[in-house]
Amino acid sequence: MPRTARIFCVSTARGAAMLAAALDAGLFEPSDRRLLLIADTAANPETAPSVAAVPGFARVRERFDEVRSWNETVSPFHPAGWTPRPDDVPLWERHLRLLWELGDDEVHLVVESVHTDPSSALCQVFTGAPVDVYADGLLSYGPSPDKLDPLIGTRVGRLLHLDLVPGLTPLLLSEFGVPAVPVPSGAFLKVIGELADAEQELPEPSERPVLLLGQCGSDAEQEPHLRMVRGAVALGHRTLVLAPHPAASARRFGALEDEASRLGAELTVLERPVLAEVAVRRLRPALVVGCSSPALLTAAVPYGLPVARAGTGDALAGLTPYGNAERVPLTVVDVLLPDLEDPAEVAGWTPPSRERVRELAALLRAVGFAMRPRVHPELRGEAERYLSAHAGRHTSRYFTRRRLASLALPGGLPTGLAFLPRNRAVRRLARRARALRGRPVSRIRTRTRMPLQGRPPG
Numbered sequence: 001m002p003r004t005a006r007i008f009c010v011s012t013a014r015g016a017a018m019l020a021a022a023l024d025a026g027l028f029e030p031s032d033r034r035l036l037l038i039a040d041t042a043a044n045p046e047t048a049p050s051v052a053a054v055p056g057f058a059r060v061r062e063r064f065d066e067v068r069s070w071n072e073t074v075s076p077f078h079p080a081g082w083t084p085r086p087d088d089v090p091l092w093e094r095h096l097r098l099l100w101e102l103g104d105d106e107v108h109l110v111v112e113s114v115h116t117d118p119s120s121a122l123c124q125v126f127t128g129a130p131v132d133v134y135a136d137g138l139l140s141y142g143p144s145p146d147k148l149d150p151l152i153g154t155r156v157g158r159l160l161h162l163d164l165v166p167g168l169t170p171l172l173l174s175e176f177g178v179p180a181v182p183v184p185s186g187a188f189l190k191v192i193g194e195l196a197d198a199e200q201e202l203p204e205p206s207e208r209p210v211l212l213l214g215q216c217g218s219d220a221e222q223e224p225h226l227r228m229v230r231g232a233v234a235l236g237h238r239t240l241v242l243a244p245h246p247a248a249s250a251r252r253f254g255a256l257e258d259e260a261s262r263l264g265a266e267l268t269v270l271e272r273p274v275l276a277e278v279a280v281r282r283l284r285p286a287l288v289v290g291c292s293s294p295a296l297l298t299a300a301v302p303y304g305l306p307v308a309r310a311g312t313g314d315a316l317a318g319l320t321p322y323g324n325a326e327r328v329p330l331t332v333v334d335v336l337l338p339d340l341e342d343p344a345e346v347a348g349w350t351p352p353s354r355e356r357v358r359e360l361a362a363l364l365r366a367v368g369f370a371m372r373p374r375v376h377p378e379l380r381g382e383a384e385r386y387l388s389a390h391a392g393r394h395t396s397r398y399f400t401r402r403r404l405a406s407l408a409l410p411g412g413l414p415t416g417l418a419f420l421p422r423n424r425a426v427r428r429l430a431r432r433a434r435a436l437r438g439r440p441v442s443r444i445r446t447r448t449r450m451p452l453q454g455r456p457p458g
Contacts, residue, residue, distance in 0.1 A: 005033040005105040007126075008064065009119055011041045013054040013275050015112060017195060018136045020060045021187035022160055028132075031108065035100060036061065039070035039118045041080040049273055056198030060191065068100060070118050079118045084125055092125045110134060110160075114152050115145045123152050133173060134160040137294040140170040140180070141364055142328030143372040148176070162188060164297040165332065167357040171368050175375055185302045189281075196281040203241065203268050210237045211283055211299075213276050213290030214244040222255050224311045228289050229256055231310055231340035233263040237286065240267045243279045280305065289340055291315060292329035296337060301351055308340040308349075309333050313397065322403045323371045331367060331398055335360050362386050363398065370403055387411050 006028065010016045016036070022028065042048035051057065052067065061067060073096070074082050084092045097103065107129045111119035114133055123131055133156055140161040153176040161170050163182035170180045210232040214225065225242065232240055240260055242253060253269045260267035270279070276295035280288060280303060288299040288307045292315070300307040312334040319327055336352050338345035352360070366386040369379035387395055387410040395411055404412030 003033070003103070003105045004031040004108060005035060005102050006031040006108045006110060007035045007037055007122070008110045009037045009039060009070070009112065009122055010051060011039045011112060011118075012136070013051050013057070013195075014136045014277070015134065016051055016054075016057070016060050017191045017275070017277075018134060018160075018162060018183060018188060019110065020063050020191045022134070022183045023063045024190065025184050025187040027160065027181065027183065028110075033066075033102075033105065034064045036064040036067045037070050037122075038067060039079045041118070045071055045079070054195070054275070055200070056195035059194040059198065070122075073099065074118075074121075081117060083117055083121045089124060089127060093127070096125060108132070112136075113145075114156060115148060120152075123155070129155070130157055131155045132158045132160060133178070134183075135170065135172060136162055138164060138292065138297070138329035138332050139325055140172045141165070141168060141332060142325060143171050143368040144173055144175060144375050145325055146372070147375055148173075150176075162294070162298075164294055164301075165336070165352070165357060165360070166301070167354055168361055168364075171364065171376075189302055192275070192277045192281055195275060196278045199274065199278055199282060201272070202270070202274065202279065202282050205239045205241070205268070205283070207239050208286040209239040209241045209268075209283060210287045210289060211279055211285035212240060212242045213288065213293040213295055214242060215291045215293070222253075224291065224314075225253070225256050226259055228310045228340065229260050229265070229267065230263065231308070232287065232289060233260070233265045234341075235287070235343055235346065238265045240265055241279070241283060241285070242267060242269045243274055243276055244270065245273075287346075290333075292326065292333050294329070296333060300337065306346065306349070307337055308346045309337040310340040316397060322400060327367065327371060327398075328364065331364065332360065334397070335363065363390075367398055370399060370407060370409070373407055384410060 008019050010019060019036075023034075038051050040048060040050050052061075070079050107126045108131075109122060109126060109129050110132045111122060112134060113119050114123055114131060123129070131152070140159065153173070156173055156176060156178050159170060159173050159178050159180045160183055161172075161180055163185055174180075212225065212228045212232070229240060242256065244253075253267075257267050257269070276290075276293055277298050280295060280299045285299075285305065288296060288305055289310055290296045290307075291309065291311050296307050296309070299305045312330050316327065316330050316334065319330070336356070338349040340346065362382070363386065365379050366383040369376050369383040373380070387399070387404070391411050399409075399411065401412055404410070406412070
């Protein structure tokens with residue numbers, strides 16, 4: 001039997017924690033070597049905190065035989081933007097086998113996403129190696145970002161995911177028939193507990209605070225966070241803690257602190273990145289508020305803490321293009337969690353029922369088709385049925401009329417013109433218009449009529 005080496009590629013502390021939980025749960029067959037490959041994919045990796053620097057990483061590292069750096073391996077190239085040239089693939093595989101002392105070991109890969117680097121580059125270097133993909137957030141419930149090369153897609157054996165919404169099946173990589181395997185919540189929470197025990201620098205408020213979860217995209221704008229502060233204070237809370245997104249650049253949050261003070265509350269901003277689940281575990285907040293963070297679902301279901309969403313409606317309305325992958329996490333949180341600005345909804349919220357999850361699944365399959373019609377053409381029928389049954393304000397929150405019209409889906413045109421996409425003559429004219437649009441003017445043949453006056457006799 002040949003020796004086996006399993007390479008686990010991670011770029012976030014959350015991903016490392018999830019892989020540790022999957023190993024503890026016995027989701028990987030035994031291998032002769034477990035190599036943890038860390039890729040720091042921040043815009044400026046030199047200034048961003050490394051996964052290996054996270055408190056408690058030493059406990060996570062015990063699950064692996066050794067740790068390597070992808071950044072050092074491909075230096076001076078950026079790990080998120082480098083892919084080997086096709087002619088260089090054999091050279092790179094030989095180089096990595098020597099560098100990592102793999103010899104003739106049979107390599108198995110465990111990566112975050114086969115659609116982007118560095119995972120894509122790693123899959124190309126080790127041509128033919130079996131691949132497992134893991135998703136540590138809500139993106140697993142959405143479609144694949146784009147059509148994937150079948151030479152890579154057919155190598156994916158499983159999609160490992162956190163069971164953030166029990167009963168909801170991921171759509172990611174389903175076009176290749178990849179089975180989705182949930183990582184047990186208990187195993188993940190155990191690893192989070194290890195990280196939380198090693199975290200010694202979190203504040204210790206005199207009362208249970210409200211934990212505000214920052215978003216990477218919204219940290220550049222203060223308004224979403226200001227709404228969180230105002231909403232929390234409006235519910236009667238006076239002690240607030242803001243956990244900025246780990247990928248957010250360092251910046252001052254003086255405007256938030258001033259607003260909290262003006263409203264009679266105290267806001268503490270965590271000075272260094274902390275895994276949101278670790279903050280939840282250590283602080284045991286009275287309320288967790290966020291926009292699309294997966295930690296909202298972790299706080300709500302396994303930990304049983306009160307949660308609320310803030311700004312999801314505005315984020316959905318302003319998200320471009322329509323196929324932006326963040327549309328799915330925003331939709332999941334918007335459907336399942338209560339609105340921070342509705343006190344009655346926050347107070348009366350309960351975990352989603354099976355019926356609510358089934359309704360969400362139908363919505364996500366329709367959204368998934370609208371986002372990636374080329375990847376999931378088989379979902380058109382389901383999307384048409386869903387949109388026909390749920391037309392109105394409900395669908396306008398998750399679908400733009402322009403997108404629906406471009407895909408000839410229900411709701412894309414006013415009621416009086418809804419027959420047009422189904423009209424055979426209209427479709428024939430549309431096909432001819434598209435064909436003419438792609439041809440040079442000199443090659444377009446036109447049929448002209450001669451005027452009656454001056455027409456030759458006969």
